[in-house]
Amino acid sequence: xxxxxxxxxxxxxxxxxxxxxxxxxxxxxxxxxxxxxxxxxxxxxxxxxxxxxxxxxxxxxxxxxxxxxxxxxxxxxxxxxxxxxxxxxxxxxxxxxxxxxxxxxxxxxxxxxxxxxxxxxxxxxxxxxxxxxxxxxxxxxxxxxxxxxxxxxxxxxxxxxxxxxxxxxxxxxxxxxxxxxxxxxxxxxxxxxxxxxxxxxxxxxxxxxxxxxxxxxxxxxxxxxxxxxxxxxxxxxxxxxxxxxxxxxxxxxxxxxxxxxxxxxxxxxxxxxxxxxxxxxxxxxxxxxxxxxxxxxxxxxxxxxxxxxxxxxxxxxxxxxxxxxxxxxxxxxxxxxxxxxxxxxxxxxxxxxxxxxxxxxxxxxxxxxxxxxxxx
Amino acid sequence: xxxxxxxxxxxxxxxxxxxxxxxxxxxxxxxxxxxxxxxxxxxxxxxxxxxxxxxxxxxxxxxxxxxxxxxxxxxxxxxxxxxxxxxxxxxxxxxxxxxxxxxxxxxxxxxxxxxxxxxxxxxxxxxxxxxxxxxxxxxxxxxxxxxxxxxxxxxxxxxxxxxxxxxxxxxxxxxxxxxxxxxxxxxxxxxxxxxxxxxxxxxxxxxxxxxxxxxxxxxxxxxxxxxxxxxxxxxxxxxxxxxxxxxxxxxxxxxxxxxxxxxxxxxxxxxxxxxxxxxxxxxxxxxxxxxxxxxxxxxxxxxxxxxxxxxxxxxxxxxxxxxxxxxxxxxxxxxxxxxxxxxxxxxxxxxxxxxxxxxxxxxxxxxxxxxxxxxxxxxxxxxxxxxxxxxxxxxxxxxxxxxxxxxxxxxxxxxxxxxxxxxxxxxxxxxxxxxxxxxxxxxxxxxxxxxxxxxxxxxxxxxxxxxxxxxxxxxxxxxxxxxxxxxxxxxxxxxxxxxxxxxxxxxxxxxxxxxxxxxxxxxxxxxxxxxxxxxxxxxxxxxxxxxxxxxxxxxxxxxxxxxxxxxxxxxxxxxxxxxxxxxxxxxxxxxxxxxxxxxxxxxxxx
Numbered sequence: 001x002x003x004x005x006x007x008x009x010x011x012x013x014x015x016x017x018x019x020x021x022x023x024x025x026x027x028x029x030x031x032x033x034x035x036x037x038x039x040x041x042x043x044x045x046x047x048x049x050x051x052x053x054x055x056x057x058x059x060x061x062x063x064x065x066x067x068x069x070x071x072x073x074x075x076x077x078x079x080x081x082x083x084x085x086x087x088x089x090x091x092x093x094x095x096x097x098x099x100x101x102x103x104x105x106x107x108x109x110x111x112x113x114x115x116x117x118x119x120x121x122x123x124x125x126x127x128x129x130x131x132x133x134x135x136x137x138x139x140x141x142x143x144x145x146x147x148x149x150x151x152x153x154x155x156x157x158x159x160x161x162x163x164x165x166x167x168x169x170x171x172x173x174x175x176x177x178x179x180x181x182x183x184x185x186x187x188x189x190x191x192x193x194x195x196x197x198x199x200x201x202x203x204x205x206x207x208x209x210x211x212x213x214x215x216x217x218x219x220x221x222x223x224x225x226x227x228x229x230x231x232x233x234x235x236x237x238x239x240x241x242x243x244x245x246x247x248x249x250x251x252x253x254x255x256x257x258x259x260x261x262x263x264x265x266x267x268x269x270x271x272x273x274x275x276x277x278x279x280x281x282x283x284x285x286x287x288x289x290x291x292x293x294x295x296x297x298x299x300x301x302x303x304x305x306x307x308x309x310x311x312x313x314x315x316x317x318x319x320x321x322x323x324x325x326x327x328x329x330x331x332x333x334x335x336x337x338x339x340x341x342x343x344x345x346x347x348x349x350x351x352x353x354x355x356x357x358x359x360x361x362x363x364x365x366x367x368x369x370x371x372x373x374x375x376x
Numbered sequence: 377x378x379x380x381x382x383x384x385x386x387x388x389x390x391x392x393x394x395x396x397x398x399x400x401x402x403x404x405x406x407x408x409x410x411x412x413x414x415x416x417x418x419x420x421x422x423x424x425x426x427x428x429x430x431x432x433x434x435x436x437x438x439x440x441x442x443x444x445x446x447x448x449x450x451x452x453x454x455x456x457x458x459x460x461x462x463x464x465x466x467x468x469x470x471x472x473x474x475x476x477x478x479x480x481x482x483x484x485x486x487x488x489x490x491x492x493x494x495x496x497x498x499x500x501x502x503x504x505x506x507x508x509x510x511x512x513x514x515x516x517x518x519x520x521x522x523x524x525x526x527x528x529x530x531x532x533x534x535x536x537x538x539x540x541x542x543x544x545x546x547x548x549x550x551x552x553x554x555x556x557x558x559x560x561x562x563x564x565x566x567x568x569x570x571x572x573x574x575x576x577x578x579x580x581x582x583x584x585x586x587x588x589x590x591x592x593x594x595x596x597x598x599x600x601x602x603x604x605x606x607x608x609x610x611x612x613x614x615x616x617x618x619x620x621x622x623x624x625x626x627x628x629x630x631x632x633x634x635x636x637x638x639x640x641x642x643x644x645x646x647x648x649x650x651x652x653x654x655x656x657x658x659x660x661x662x663x664x665x666x667x668x669x670x671x672x673x674x675x676x677x678x679x680x681x682x683x684x685x686x687x688x689x690x691x692x693x694x695x696x697x698x699x700x701x702x703x704x705x706x707x708x709x710x711x712x713x714x715x716x717x718x719x720x721x722x723x724x725x726x727x728x729x730x731x732x733x734x735x736x737x738x739x740x741x742x743x744x745x746x747x748x749x750x751x752x753x754x755x756x757x758x759x760x761x762x763x764x765x766x767x768x769x770x771x772x773x774x775x776x777x778x779x780x781x782x783x784x785x786x787x788x789x790x791x792x793x794x795x796x797x798x799x800x801x802x803x804x805x806x807x808x809x810x811x812x813x814x815x816x817x818x819x820x821x822x823x824x825x826x827x828x829x830x831x832x833x834x835x836x837x838x839x840x841x842x843x844x845x846x847x848x849x850x851x852x853x854x855x856x857x858x859x860x861x862x863x864x865x866x867x868x869x870x871x872x873x874x875x876x877x878x879x880x881x882x883x884x885x886x887x888x889x890x891x892x893x894x895x896x897x898x899x900x901x902x903x904x905x906x907x908x909x910x911x912x913x914x915x916x917x918x919x920x921x922x923x924x925x926x927x928x929x930x931x932x933x934x935x936x937x938x939x940x941x942x943x944x945x946x947x948x949x950x951x952x953x954x955x956x957x958x959x960x961x962x963x964x965x966x967x968x969x970x971x972x973x974x975x976x977x978x979x980x981x982x
Contacts, residue, residue, distance in 0.1 A: 181393055183392070241426035330411065
């Protein structure tokens, strides 16, 4: 089956044959998001639910566009998109608005854009294209690894400089997963883990003061219950007091009475678990597991390396968001400001997540497409 | 790339992807396990923490019991205290609000500066008290401007109020915030708005007046703002305390005293109920409970008439001639006949000293009756010398001197009924014979309070019963029959006769008798020396106020069937007959006119 025959399918046919169960899954997750944001606003559509719905609609359109664009086109423009994202990061570095003590936004029209969210996806595309052209044997040639290392290092350093430890971690993690799936030998990982462990004290030294405090608080949360440890303590109280079935919709005292900070963004899962209990929290976790499982399924069923790597990258991105966010609000890791896609309030993260789903749909739609090493 | 190679690559990829997927699934399992641990295993613990976050217990202050006079007139009650409170909210401009309110309430720049200083530490959810005890005018000014003052509201508190503060301050005392030393650590004592009795009846009857605090469980948000009330247990108001005071008489007495620095006590000779207890000048306890201003406090401290001292029971003075009844009774007890006479040439030479009589020319030959009526000093110098100080002290103690009367007002002083042993203990010196002579006319070491003198008069008048004074209205516990003093009735009648003589023509206070015959009183003048008598000073010469003698008068009435006893002390009033007796006359007259029995009789006559 040649590439051109698939692309020439009519638009309606291609739309019909998207993986709609996945889209429904996303709809369910987002729906839960609208619900909990409505509760967070004390039973109001404003200020969060209405805007989140608007962004979902915008994201939905973008998702379909990304899903229906020919995979070859994505491959063709992978490096260009990567370059554009890096450029935006540099713009943010130079002119970005100061938000929450870190340079993360740039105003594009009516949206405050966080380029770092888009950067993750563009990096996945670039790495997928690069490794699409290499065999597993070639992957481990040091000389051929120089380019991907640079592709990874430039955005990670830029995001770290903002500073945004959470997104930088996810970006690096996604890249590591793509390298792993592309065939990088286990030895590199063992060396990496040992080296990383050795570098921890050095890295700790280079952390910002507020980041150091977070690590300290994590290691000893009771040391300062009203200061930096307050958020985590209140979050644990909120989740724990939710019990098996929760306190009920709009009845979460920790969230409704503002004991819980940033309940509409980073601590949205806490609020959900408080109001809907263990049953509700497990629902969210299982929906995420289904989303990640579907991504991996799409990856292993694709006939082209480009699509496979994209799917595994996107799967890892969702996984890392879920893990860092949930582990943080449940007090398993230090406080790292990472949103939970589809549930957390925020424009860029929702749109970026929808685009990521678009990529997954595209990979799935083009799973039978065979592309040469050159790809194009 | 060959198809085969491409297939190999896919198999290789699938292996690695499944490894990644397995890791992710494992991690998701860890998250689910953590969620289970928090929400199922440790749920109870977190439910408790969550509730203690949102549910706060708030104390409801109990309304303090009222203090009533014997007829149920309110002497102390609670008024609404309108407080202007600022509630800090997110992004609120404190400075503008404070300057606006301070303009409306006409605050001084210092007050405004103090508020601004306090406002600096203010965080969202905190409240700041801008001003308390708002007048109606200030209240309405705030209400009218309410739309411009979104975070300012009027809070209702309670404030203790004393309507007749001028006359009752020394009886009732005042209330104030609990200081750190006074606190028993109870939640009630830790309430910043709680006030407890600091002095007077307010302090003595604290347990009755305070009541029981209530509790309300309220839900609060993270900023400490009230969300709703969950449960409420009402407070129990304190008991009312009914005093023996008759407010009409108390007010009359206070007005009668006027500008003098004086004390007047009127008590029922049978029940011991104190109908009037005045010590003037006084202070305004209302200003105390509202937080006393420094300049008012300073003016009270610097006043030479000592408005802060309750002269009725904490002012100790030499009794002067009103002590002569005690000396006379001691003489009668020692077997001295009332018909024994002394000759008074106006002085008595004793050792190297000359003891003078107040009457320079002397009284001539006097017996006990005339010695009392004319208040002859020489007679009592000789009598005292014959008796010795210990016999006099023994009699003085019978009539309540030298010890606390036990009235239910804190701060009472016991005075001194000196004995030889007392002086040895106190000064480590032997008693001198001349000192006994001084004691004989109520000078020297003898010190008494006006309350003790009223008690003495009551025990003299009631036929020798050891009545005790009380500020509470007589109830079932009040004994109808007090123990006997052990003084023969005949002795008392002789002294009473002498006191009637004081009011008769020739007596020292005959001009001060009550005109209405059915209300006639018997009494005794006293003039207590502040500085030594100096006959060289020209008569009528100006003497500085604080060097003038204290004027005393004790009396009881009606003189045939005694019902009321009265003691009057006018500090630096110069002479008992001039300064104290007229006050006693007016007060005792009014006392009897107000007596319900008398009023009833009068009404039926008319």
